[in-house]
Amino acid sequence: MTAHSRRKFRREGEERRRQDLIEATLDCVAERGLPGATVRAIAQRAGVTAGLIRHYFPGKEELLQAAYAEIVGRMTEQAKAALAMEGAGPRRRLATFLAANLGPPVVDTRVFSLWAGFIGRAHADPALSVAHREGYLDFRDEVEALVAEVLEAEGRAAGKTQLRRHAIAINAIIDGLWIEGCLAGDIFEPGELADIGIATVEALLELDLREEEKT
Amino acid sequence: MTAHSRRKFRREGEERRRQDLIEATLDCVAERGLPGATVRAIAQRAGVTAGLIRHYFPGKEELLQAAYAEIVGRMTEQAKAALAMEGAGPRRRLATFLAANLGPPVVDTRVFSLWAGFIGRAHADPALSVAHREGYLDFRDEVEALVAEVLEAEGRAAGKTQLRRHAIAINAIIDGLWIEGCLAGDIFEPGELADIGIATVEALLELDLREEEKT
DNA sequence: ACGCTACTTATACACTTGCATAACAACGCC
């Protein structure tokens, strides 16, 4: 009778393990969808046993939320970086913002899979629903502010409702192109989505975002 | 000892039962998300017992696919109706097509919830993935054909790549606005999304879709 | 009215899930 020898293991720092578990969760969701992200599958991918998850997170729900927060963080990080370009003029910042949201690492099947999984349960889970609405409105507000700056610098003041509609439309363009890129990225040339997005916004606002800016 | 009396039931026609089960599935998905659509929950909502499902469908998977097909059918039905307007000119048909995709019953939380649930598992399930890609390309081809007609009628021939990019952009606008409407329909006025969509496409194509057409 | 068919119910089963708990061992400290 073979006495089952207990598995060897190493102790990792708390921060490291948490990050590993989150990354393993993202991998599982990306490969097998949200229902495929079971505690056992996540643990196996992280190289630990299932029970350990509950040593770092109150429950599976919290781990998923942490993973979702991680993804959202990475996405907004790119967008924020584009917005923070204080040196450039408004038009160039808008173009950079669009390009940042329509290329890697924002356009990615893993990101999309997690997004779809959470969004699908959004209106079943009220907490998730409001979190998402807030994220959406925040994003749209940023777009609206950016558009306002651009038009103002152009000497073309726009009314509140017009500004709102522009923000809604641009947000839709970003979302739509993002989804197309995530679902079928292989049928687009690299940078093509960003080009299309910028060109469409240019047509919408009736100006050239790539032209050299005049101080 | 109370002898459990067997539950009363009525026999329904095959078509009726199948439709009821599909409708019950849609309700469950809409209210509790895809994971909430268990065979027992579906059966309860349909007013039958769980075992009956397997009398009309080989398994749960097939029932879900039938429900998904039902939703897709209802969505494309609207779009096709707009396309079939042979009497009207190309510009009016494009506007109608846009409006049809950006209002009820296409813009609906139930539809979206089911869409999100399926799309989330899309790249885990190859069969689902190709089905979706085909649906997307079909839809985009329709958009492209419509745009081609409009530009042609205007005497503005466009190159193949330009046509393709227009179709991608318009498709993105539809998708993006559709999502916004489904997720937060209450913050938009009725018809506002359609207005924004049409206005954005007008800007993109540099023409007026609502102006009276000249024969 | 009676049987037959197949639609419907009821029960059971194998499996998976998240979670609880106890045994264990790796690492730091003295």
Next chain:
DNA sequence: GGCGTTGTTATGCAAGTGTATAAGTAGCGT
């Protein structure tokens, strides 16, 4: 180097899942 702390494993459990199967009965043909 021994020891305690606690990160980690191993095992078990109750609940829920889809599915299989047998029993029952509603409604139709005759």
